[in-house]
Amino acid sequence: MIRHIFKIIWNERKTNAWIVLEYILVFCVLWFCVDYLYYMGKCYWEPVGFDTKNTYVIEMQKRPDTSFNNTEGNGETGEVDKLALAQTFLNRVKNYPGVENVCFSKWAAPFDRSSYMSGYYIDEDTTHNVTFRLRWVSESFFDVFRINTTAKEISGWDTPGTNQILITPNREGLFGNEEYSAPPEDVKKLTSSTSDRKEHTVIGSAEKMKDGYFNSYFCNILLPLVREEYDLREMQICLRVSPGADKDFEERFTKEMREQLMLGPYFMSSLKSIDKNARIMNWPTDDLNGIYAITAFLILNIFLGIIGTFWYRTQARRSEVGLRLALGSTRWGVKKLIFGETLLLLFIASIVGVNICINIGHTELLELLDIPIANRIDAGIGNEQEFINYALAFGLLAVISLIAVWYPARQAAKIPPAEALRDE
Amino acid sequence: MLKQNKFISMIAIMGTALAIMMIMTIIVTDEIKEISTAPEINRNRTLYVNYQVKRDTARNSWQSGTIPYETLKEYLYPLKTPLYVSGVNPLWSNIPNTLITREGSSEIINAHMRITDAAYWKIMSFSFTQGRPFSDGEFQSGISAAVVSKTLAQQIFKGENALGETFLVNFKPYRIVGIVDDVSPVFKQAYGDLWIPHTTQPVENRFTEVMLMAESPEDFPAIIEEVRRMEKKFETEHSPWILYLKGPVNNKVFQKGIYGNNAEEIASAIAVQKRKMIFILLILLLIPAINLSGLSLSRIKKRTEEIGIRKAFGAKKYTILIQVLFENLITSVIGGVIGLVLSYVVVFRMRDWLLDVPADSMIPVNTLISFPVLLAVFAVCLIINLLSAGIPAYRASRMKIINSLNQNDK
Numbered sequence: 121m122i123r124h125i126f127k128i129i130w131n132e133r134k135t136n137a138w139i140v141l142e143y144i145l146v147f148c149v150l151w152f153c154v155d156y157l158y159y160m161g162k163c164y165w166e167p168v169g170f171d172t173k174n175t176y177v178i179e180m181q182k183r184p185d186t187s188f189n190n191t192e193g194n195g196e197t198g199e200v201d202k203l204a205l206a207q208t209f210l211n212r213v214k215n216y217p218g219v220e221n222v223c224f225s226k227w228a229a230p231f232d233r234s235s236y237m238s239g240y241y242i243d244e245d246t247t248h249n250v251t252f253r254l255r256w257v258s259e260s261f262f263d264v265f266r267i268n269t270t271a272k273e274i275s276g277w278d279t280p281g282t283n284q285i286l287i288t289p290n291r292e293g294l295f296g297n298e299e300y301s302a303p304p305e306d307v308k309k310l311t312s313s314t315s316d317r318k319e320h321t322v323i324g325s326a327e328k329m330k331d332g333y334f335n336s337y338f339c340n341i342l343l344p345l346v347r348e349e350y351d352l353r354e355m356q357i358c359l360r361v362s363p364g365a366d367k368d369f370e371e372r373f374t375k376e377m378r379e380q381l382m383l384g385p386y387f388m389s390s391l392k393s394i395d396k397n398a399r400i401m402n403w404p405t406d407d408l409n410g411i412y413a414i415t416a417f418l419i420l421n422i423f424l425g426i427i428g429t430f431w432y433r434t435q436a437r438r439s440e441v442g443l444r445l446a447l448g449s450t451r452w453g454v455k456k457l458i459f460g461e462t463l464l465l466l467f468i469a470s471i472v473g474v475n476i477c478i479n480i481g482h483t484e485l486l487e488l489l490d491i492p493i494a495n496r497i498d499a500g501i502g503n504e505q506e507f508i509n510y511a512l513a514f515g516l517l518a519v520i521s522l523i524a525v526w527y528p529a530r531q532a533a534k535i536p537p538a539e540a541l542r543d544e
Numbered sequence: 545m546l547k548q549n550k551f552i553s554m555i556a557i558m559g560t561a562l563a564i565m566m567i568m569t570i571i572v573t574d575e576i577k578e579i580s581t582a583p584e585i586n587r588n589r590t591l592y593v594n595y596q597v598k599r600d601t602a603r604n605s606w607q608s609g610t611i612p613y614e615t616l617k618e619y620l621y622p623l624k625t626p627l628y629v630s631g632v633n634p635l636w637s638n639i640p641n642t643l644i645t646r647e648g649s650s651e652i653i654n655a656h657m658r659i660t661d662a663a664y665w666k667i668m669s670f671s672f673t674q675g676r677p678f679s680d681g682e683f684q685s686g687i688s689a690a691v692v693s694k695t696l697a698q699q700i701f702k703g704e705n706a707l708g709e710t711f712l713v714n715f716k717p718y719r720i721v722g723i724v725d726d727v728s729p730v731f732k733q734a735y736g737d738l739w740i741p742h743t744t745q746p747v748e749n750r751f752t753e754v755m756l757m758a759e760s761p762e763d764f765p766a767i768i769e770e771v772r773r774m775e776k777k778f779e780t781e782h783s784p785w786i787l788y789l790k791g792p793v794n795n796k797v798f799q800k801g802i803y804g805n806n807a808e809e810i811a812s813a814i815a816v817q818k819r820k821m822i823f824i825l826l827i828l829l830l831i832p833a834i835n836l837s838g839l840s841l842s843r844i845k846k847r848t849e850e851i852g853i854r855k856a857f858g859a860k861k862y863t864i865l866i867q868v869l870f871e872n873l874i875t876s877v878i879g880g881v882i883g884l885v886l887s888y889v890v891v892f893r894m895r896d897w898l899l900d901v902p903a904d905s906m907i908p909v910n911t912l913i914s915f916p917v918l919l920a921v922f923a924v925c926l927i928i929n930l931l932s933a934g935i936p937a938y939r940a941s942r943m944k945i946i947n948s949l950n951q952n953d954k
Contacts (some may be wrong), residue, residue: 138838140557145831179641183715377651387715389641414824417566421559423836428555432842479906490820 125460127288135429136465142425143469144476145519146418150490150513151477153411158508159494160334160408169288169329170230170392171266174366175374176355177229178213180381198538201436205351205383207290209357214378216373218365222357223264224345228255229356229463230265232334240320248300249313252287253331253338256345262326264360270305271324277291278344285310285320286342288329291500295325295339309533310341323425332402333510344400352386358394369393407492419520425523426462434458434532441532470514478506549843553875557837560879562833564924567825568887571920573898576730577799578890583727583734585669589761591792593620593771594634594753597805602784608805610634613742613750615787619774620754625767627759631752632733640737645712645774646700653699655737656874657713659745661750666756667775668734674707675722678741682721686743690718693726696737696741708736732799756792768792788867836932840872844940848947853863864941872933880896880925 129136176404200484204223213222224255239249259274261267269286271277287295294301304325312318320341328337345355361369374391381388397453434441471490480486494501580587596615598604616631623629635656637918642657655838665677670691678689690713695719697706718740727736734754742750756767771789778787788806791797800817804810844851851864891898 135838138834138841142834142838144830145827146832168658177916181714326834379650387643389643389714405897409894413566414827417562417828420562421831421835424555424559424562425838428552428835428839429842431551432846436842436846488816488819489823491823492815 125464132158134367140469144473147473153415154509154512156401156492163334170325170422175360175394179390180351180352180386182385196410202351218361219262220360220362221260222359224258225357226256228257241311250297252341256343258345267326269324269326284323285321286324288326288340290339291337423524426521430528434528441535442537446537454533455529462525554844557879559832560876561882562884565886566828568925569890572891583668583670587756587795589758591756592798593703593792595790597788599786610751624661625928626756626771628663628666628757631754632660635755645706651763658739659735659742668850670724673723683741688718689721691722691739693737695726697723708941833931838932840936844936852945865937873929876925876929880921884921
């Protein structure tokens, strides 16, 4: 059967060459689209380390008139009791119906663009200065973002002088960098590599964390945010509401709390859903839409190309098909022949295509063209990706081609043998 | 000829329309981003600086970001070559985050605030329905004067005459000196709900994107040269710190959002963008061309007899060539027109993605239909036509008469 189809393809080699060429081009472009989409999907569905469902972030600002004459621009007025204001703020927000908990943090809120990095030595080792991402958080941070830790007791971890911290591992579950790392449960002590050589006691670890859907898992250090640092303008303020209360929460809260949250020089400028905001800020909309557009374009083109070419071909081969039918071939047999022909063409093209793609993938060509590519090492993707790409690209093209060729094949199978034979 | 085989003609036209729709969408989007039209009438003769890098050569540390007002004041306002120098705060998000209220009222309106200077009004062309822009004198002495859009004035003062009235911007009182017609968010530098002077805002809010408007684009090299001299001046005044001001780049590069920490990085980023564009256009042209070419080949094969007869009666090679190409051109042009119309639909429906503007905003019509766009459509049609029908036409014209008459295509 396959040899027979090969013979048919060879007879029509001139038009088939065009189809194969188009298949190869489309296959190659689709390959990279699939590659990227698979990577994006994988990253998106992986846990980020925070439960951000039903969480919101409040942004506070300072009235310009209170700090205007201050040339430093840091807004220090001296008379404002920041701690007391923060406490009032906390009480008022917590008492709002539906709010489960509120937390303060610095450089710590999920999906925030700012970050703070610093170098540390792990345990007794002093040769490897490892950089970590630092997050200062209040106790309630763990409750707001539903972070489970191995620490026995979190409350009171901010007691001055104890320097207690929590750590989070990287993708491999280790704490450190490529050169030096240890399992998080074995790490007992961290020493800052800055001039003060401050020592921190590790009291436990939390799940791995990443800053955005498509970032890598970086090792974190969670430090207690001391009360002296409380400043409503500088801190990140996040809150969790109970599942039932999140309907129109943003609108309701801003409207009803606006007055109450005008505290000293501070006022609430916005309240945003963290989840919703993450989708806006952390989403490669342009890249994805570009890929969708290109994929749709390719699929439509292949569809038109296949339907057109095979329609001509079945017309040109009317008498041949008629003869087959007259000599006892079933209508299904004729259809099968045409379907087989399409798939075989696609298969030939895909073999050529896969060779091109794998070779291009190993060069820097894609970077030179600024084509969005998967960061495979970061996402923990190995060579199995190539098989997935092949299967998806081939499968997609096969489905489209079969749909496209279905109409011409039906036309061919409908040919009345007697009429077709009379054409001769 | 087209009617002879409706099904195939439809497919060919659809294929062409699809390709032209994609290409024209890209071109029209670019056109909207680049055209010099009110209020941004001087885009073609403006250079932009929106990023700076300060490097401490002694300690090897560096800071980067948008241009702080100090840099603008010390090193960019004194520039001699540009006609006007102006800085405006960048619009970071589509969500308005400035609180506007009226004294004594508890109602709060969120608005987009632009913080700028007096030269801004010279570079842009706003249409004032009432009042005037704030002056350089008001700017220099930090007087709280504001220009507001018609809609915002309406929202605050509900039909009362807003000119001369005072309202609160983030709880600081401002007096309205001018009211302008609303601006489409398509214009990234001009868009806003209210405009106030830099000098009335605290230092932490004074970050700008700088526009340098030249007499004509020929002055661009001289301006870039002068900016480099200013960097040298900074170096001598702030040693060991050195300063790099991105670009200044023209509107085309500015709109593409290219970043880099030195001149080489910018140049290579521009080259990469160019290659990417060419690559995408190539894919968009090549795949439909191969597609249509396959169809044309089949079509010509069916018509070999006709071509043979024409040749037997004395038609020249090039007559056949031109005939086939011309027949195909009709398909391309029909497809082209459909494609262009579709591309407008696409740009309009997907404006939030393509132009990064809110989905309910207006796109000025005069940015859509312009001579370069129409020229581009025709050029793309011609290219597709040549690519898709060139080879089949050439083969048809080369066929031996006897073979064509016998329908023997070997």
